[in-house]
Amino acid sequence: xxxxxxxxxxxxxxxxxxxxxxxxxxxxxxxxxxxxxxxxxxxxxxxxxxxxxxxxxxxxxxxxxxxxxxxxxxxxxxxxxxxxxxxxxxxxxxxxxxxxxxxxxxxxxxxxxxxxxxxxxxxxxxxxxxxxxxxxxxxxxxxxxxxxxxxxxxxxxxxxxxxxxxxxxxxxxxxxxxxxxxxxxxxxxxxxxxxxxxxxxxxxxxxxxxxxxxxxxxxxxxxxxxxxxxxxxxxxxxxxxxxxxxxxxxxxxxxxxxxxxxxxxxxxxxxxxxxxxxxxxxxxxxxxxxxxxxxxxxxxxxxxxxxxxxxxxxxxxxxxxxxxxxxxxxxxxxxxxxxxxxxxxxxxxxxxxxxxxxxx
Amino acid sequence: xxxxxxxxxxxxxxxxxxxxxxxxxxxxxxxxxxxxxxxxxxxxxxxxxxxxxxxxxxxxxxxxxxxxxxxxxxxxxxxxxxxxxxxxxxxxxxxxxxxxxxxxxxxxxxxxxxxxxxxxxxxxxxxxxxxxxxxxxxxxxxxxxxxxxxxxxxxxxxxxxxxxxxxxxxxxxxxxxxxxxxxxxxxxxxxxxxxxxxxxxxxxxxxxxxxxxxxxxxxxxxxxxxxxxxxxxxxxxxxxxxxxxxxxxxxxxxxxxxxxxxxxxxxxxxxxxxxxxxxxxxxxxxxxxxxxxxxxxxxxxxxxxxxxxxxxxxxxxxxxxxxxxxxxxxxxxxxxxxxxxxxxxxxxxxxxxxxxxxxx
Numbered sequence: 001x002x003x004x005x006x007x008x009x010x011x012x013x014x015x016x017x018x019x020x021x022x023x024x025x026x027x028x029x030x031x032x033x034x035x036x037x038x039x040x041x042x043x044x045x046x047x048x049x050x051x052x053x054x055x056x057x058x059x060x061x062x063x064x065x066x067x068x069x070x071x072x073x074x075x076x077x078x079x080x081x082x083x084x085x086x087x088x089x090x091x092x093x094x095x096x097x098x099x100x101x102x103x104x105x106x107x108x109x110x111x112x113x114x115x116x117x118x119x120x121x122x123x124x125x126x127x128x129x130x131x132x133x134x135x136x137x138x139x140x141x142x143x144x145x146x147x148x149x150x151x152x153x154x155x156x157x158x159x160x161x162x163x164x165x166x167x168x169x170x171x172x173x174x175x176x177x178x179x180x181x182x183x184x185x186x187x188x189x190x191x192x193x194x195x196x197x198x199x200x201x202x203x204x205x206x207x208x209x210x211x212x213x214x215x216x217x218x219x220x221x222x223x224x225x226x227x228x229x230x231x232x233x234x235x236x237x238x239x240x241x242x243x244x245x246x247x248x249x250x251x252x253x254x255x256x257x258x259x260x261x262x263x264x265x266x267x268x269x270x271x272x273x274x275x276x277x278x279x280x281x282x283x284x285x286x287x288x289x290x291x292x293x294x295x296x297x298x299x300x301x302x303x304x305x306x307x308x309x310x311x312x313x314x315x316x317x318x319x320x321x322x323x324x325x326x327x328x329x330x331x332x333x334x335x336x337x338x339x340x341x342x343x344x345x346x347x348x349x350x351x352x353x354x355x356x357x358x359x360x
Numbered sequence: 361x362x363x364x365x366x367x368x369x370x371x372x373x374x375x376x377x378x379x380x381x382x383x384x385x386x387x388x389x390x391x392x393x394x395x396x397x398x399x400x401x402x403x404x405x406x407x408x409x410x411x412x413x414x415x416x417x418x419x420x421x422x423x424x425x426x427x428x429x430x431x432x433x434x435x436x437x438x439x440x441x442x443x444x445x446x447x448x449x450x451x452x453x454x455x456x457x458x459x460x461x462x463x464x465x466x467x468x469x470x471x472x473x474x475x476x477x478x479x480x481x482x483x484x485x486x487x488x489x490x491x492x493x494x495x496x497x498x499x500x501x502x503x504x505x506x507x508x509x510x511x512x513x514x515x516x517x518x519x520x521x522x523x524x525x526x527x528x529x530x531x532x533x534x535x536x537x538x539x540x541x542x543x544x545x546x547x548x549x550x551x552x553x554x555x556x557x558x559x560x561x562x563x564x565x566x567x568x569x570x571x572x573x574x575x576x577x578x579x580x581x582x583x584x585x586x587x588x589x590x591x592x593x594x595x596x597x598x599x600x601x602x603x604x605x606x607x608x609x610x611x612x613x614x615x616x617x618x619x620x621x622x623x624x625x626x627x628x629x630x631x632x633x634x635x636x637x638x639x640x641x642x643x644x645x646x647x648x649x650x651x652x653x654x655x656x657x658x659x660x661x662x663x664x665x666x667x668x669x670x671x672x673x674x675x676x677x678x679x680x681x682x683x684x685x686x687x688x689x690x691x692x693x694x695x696x697x698x699x700x701x702x703x704x705x706x707x708x709x710x711x712x713x714x715x716x717x718x719x720x
Contacts, residue, residue: 094567094705097560103701106655142559144582146504146535159569160531169529171520171539175506177532177563199502200457203537207454209519222504295466341463345454 007156007182011090014137017130018087025080034068037079039128040270047269049314054262054277056269058128065125078122079129081111086126086137093158095138095178098123128270135181135228143226146173146199148206149217150190151236153183171206173220181228185239190217192357193236195279197221197248197257201337201348208349214357217242225261230274233261237276244276245357250284251299251334252306255324263315281320282356286327289335292352295342296333303334367516367542371450374497377490378447385440394428397439399488400630407629409674414622414637416629418488425485438482439489441471446486446497453518455498455538458483488630495541495588503586506533506559508566509577510550511596513543531566533580541588545599550577552717553596555639557581557608557617561697561708568709574717577602585621590634593621597636604636605717610644611659611694612666615684623675641680642716646687649695652712655702656693663694 021037028035040046041061050057065079066072085104089096096104102119105111113119127134134140151167157179164186167174174180194216196202202220205211211218217236221229236242246261248254258281268274289296299307310316311325328334340348381397388395399422400406406419425439426432445464449456456464462479465471473479487494494500511527517539524546527534534540554576556562562580565571571578577596581589596602606621608614618641624634649656659667670676671685688694700708 095563096701096705097563097698099560099696099698100564100701100705103655103696103698104705106699106702107704140563144506144532144559155531157531157567165529169525170534171515171517172504172535172537174530174534175532177559178567179531199504199537200459203455203457203500204460207517207538295463336459336463338457338459338463339466341456341460342466345456345460345464 007184010136011093014130014132015087015090017132018083018090018137021083021129022080022087034066035076036064036066036068037076037129038062038064039125042124042128042270044266047266053272053275054315055264055275056266058269075122075125078105078111078113078118079125081105081108082122082126083129086134086139089138095140097140097142099142101139124267124270131270131272133227133231133268133271133274135178135231138178140178140181140228141226143222144175144177145222145226145229146202146220147176147180147217147232148173148202148220149188149211151188151217152186153180154186155179156182156184167217168211173202173206173218176219176226176229176232178228181232185235188217188240188242189215190242191215193217193219193233193242193244194353195219195221195225195233195244195246195261196337197223197254198337201247204345204348208346210349210353213349214353216245221257221261224257227268227274230261230264230276233279234273234276237278244279245282245360246279247282247337247353247356248284249334249336250286250289250294250328250339251336252303252310252325252328254284255281255321256306256310259310259315259321280360282360283352284335284337284339286324286331288352289331289333290327292340294335294339296335296339299328299332299334304329304332367544370496371453374490374492375447375450377492378443378450378497381443381489382440382447394426395436396424396426396428397436397489398422398424399485402484402488402630404626407626413632413635414675415624415635416626418629435482435485438465438471438473438478439485441465441468442482442486443489446499449498455500457500457502459502461499484627484630491630491632493587493591493628493631493634495538495591498538500538500541500588501586503582504535504537505582505586505589506562506580507536507540507577507592508533508562508580509548509571511548511577512546513540514546515539516542516544527577528571533562533566533578536579536586536589536592538588541592545595548577548600548602549575550602551575553577553579553593553602553604554713555579555581555585555593555604555606555621556697557583557614558697561607564705564708568706570709570713573709574713576605581617581621584617587628587634590621590624590636593639594633594636597638604639605642605720606639607642607697607713607716608644609694609696610646610649610654610688610699611696612663612670612685612688614644615641615681616666616670619670619675619681640720642720643712644695644697644699646684646691648712649691649693650687652700654695654699656695656699659688659692659694664689664692
């Protein structure tokens, strides 16, 4: 079976799942019932940390969204409209963004979302109903990150089916959008993936040929990794067997960028395929700030508050995390990835990363 | 003469200019003078709008940064160090970012910048002293935008010299970083450039094959266009003779994204080659909001304040600008690019853009 057949099948499966929701509603109406849809509850008390999968998951409680209930009728209608919209996207092989979905509803009487939050929330409902991330029914966020390295992908988007690109083609990096997200991963000579928070460091590592030196694919998250990037990291780990190393700023926000790639977020407790529990955070650690005598800034009150929250978070139970969070709290300092430039632009590639990749 | 020779010559010319600064300082010291450097003044009263070049320029006033003056000795030393750092970047054919420059100085006794602002400011001094944008001495910002379309470029960065890429290779777009910025523009079949503020709209236009339909190269600015992107737009207009059309959100910030591409900013009054005075802003106009009955949001107090500032700005003297700014103020509404989704995802490509490109 060719790869594009498998994509076509995936697409057909998604359309089928959406049609099933529609067919149920038709049946309910024919049986003279007020139609309803069952979803797992996403309320805080139904989100639990699952040590086995090492991510947040939803508990067993469900809710029934019911057209009989006057409070439910609006979100019920919105959910049905969104399911229809997703089916159209799949059928026409188009993608859309969260913002476009919101505006697309603006023409629809009685469906119209009052704001973007309401519309985003209904899209999450649809993800929950289908147990599938919205990217699979072609709804993306506006965020974009980038990738560079010896990885050959094969596109499945219209007009590019079967075309291949090796991701060393463009040294500034190629964007991770719908085309990369839906591509097949064909071949790589790399033996690891290095995920980098900041664009400056990504460019530095391309320029210093870190991809050759460390035999790595480089991914630039541009801050918190968008979900499509987390899904790509997951696939590089699962499908290609590549270990993942994450390199962020040395502050609570950098730590959490790594954690969300590793263990996901409570917001995505209804989804699978976005986490990479075996990925490793290699720095900048709080203990690196001391060990490498990095230039620092003081932690702000907001940073300190965030660190205390993370200390209590079940995802941070491990020894490394506890030690580093506590070190941040005791030294009350933070350092950026670029801080290594103090020792020259190549120090990061010549000294720091080799040490970290070896010992982590 | 081959293209890469011309790049090598440009590089050599930059190094020469930097060495000239150094040689002057040596001479001054040998003549037992306290060394100094002359710069055009960048104080507000020396920035004037030049109707001829249709951009802000510096007036004739100069300042002498002097090692004899105790207030000047620190910025003088920082400027000399930064010039040395730039020369090293050129010599080693490396690039760097504003942030890395700041940190690189952290190891240098008595040079150290107290914050990023101080360091950025010295880099602007060096641009002024050399009359050259920092990108030419290889210092970039962290921002990244993206490009897609039938344009073949030839790289000049190390490891890629002479390699070519056609920018339709990757449908999510390729990043505009040091490699694109320094590339030669070889060939295009496009007859215009469409510059787009938002990633969602960029993806929409790629997906709807707007590049074929309008025979256009697409550029995604991701908000305010980074300087390297403005320089690329300038080159596409000058070197390839392509007209430029800019499509932004319909609000004062969108208007100003267009204006900075067209006429530049006061901050860059010391530079040339970043503006494109003949570029056209095609929307979303305030009058489009009325004409197309777009979904809107109310202007905030901040939006209104900004509109009043723009009304008085010399760059906004033209009839179109005055009319649109006043319309925003009278309707007190704004609309995003994605607002056209109200009429379906393809309306923008089937109706709005063809009308605008024809009439603007």
